[in-house]
Amino acid sequence: MVLTRIDGSRYIRRFYRMEIVPGLFGDWGFVREWGRIGRDGQVRTDWFASEADAQDACFKLHMAKAKRGYA
Structure with a gap:
């Protein structure tokens, strides 16, 4: 899943x-992976014992990013 946040008035062009x-x-x-669109991003991997735990973490982060304007 790729989320982007673009705000031309504030020069924000980011991806997640x-x-x-x-x-x-x-x-x-x-x-x-996150960073500025068109640039290399930073990468982080978190390990979980089950797929359900990993999906829960993904969902929570997705909701947090949506509140900050990522779509």
């Missing part, structure tokens, strides 16, 4: 990418 991936040992990773 979220993905859930399986790990090698039965765990699940929640990968997120």
Whole structure:
């Protein structure tokens, strides 16, 4: 899932990418990348014991980003 936030009057052009991936040992990773559109972003991976836990974390972050204007 890719979220963007663009506000021309404030020169804001940002993206936020979220993905859930399986790990090698039965765990699940929640990968997120963020930064300015057109530039390399920062990447962070958080590991969870179950896919449901990773999906919950993804949903919570998605809602937080939506409140800040990402669509």
